[in-house]
Amino acid sequence: MAADKSSKSVLFVCLGNICRSPMAEGIFKHLVKDRSDTSDWLIESCGTARYHVGEQPDDRTLSTLEKHGIKNFRSTVRQLAKDDFSRFQWIFVFDDENKRNVDHKKPASSDSNINMIRRYDTEKDGWSYPTSYRPLLS
DSSP states (O other), X not given: OOTTOEEEEEEEEESSSSSHHHHHHHHXXXXXXXXXXXXXXXXXXXXXXXXXXXXXXXXXXHHHHHHTTOOXXXXXXXXXXXXXXXXXXEEEESSHHHHHHHHHHSOTTOOOEEEEGGGGOTTSTTOOOOTTOOOTTO
């Protein structure tokens, strides 16, 4: 692991960084806040495309978070950067196309764990713990 990378670092990645990945960021930050160890974590989201860079997440994303008790979440849309692979131990993507894009940009020297977020879905059909599973919140 790179010296500047926290083992408690998570990046959520989707295409435009206005709906899926910022929602995951907001939920994960909320879960960590409830545990009172926020300062131990680096949690962000980004997109593989730059369609909305500099904007806020979609209003429907923010209202859905608020509807579920996650108030005042703010995040600025950004695109995946090369230094993300040295900053984040865990990188979660939301679909095959974004996984290919992230894998393509990953430097050979990076030891970031890139996974489909669905891999950890306990409700999907035939789900079982992957052999590489390591609970993130332990």
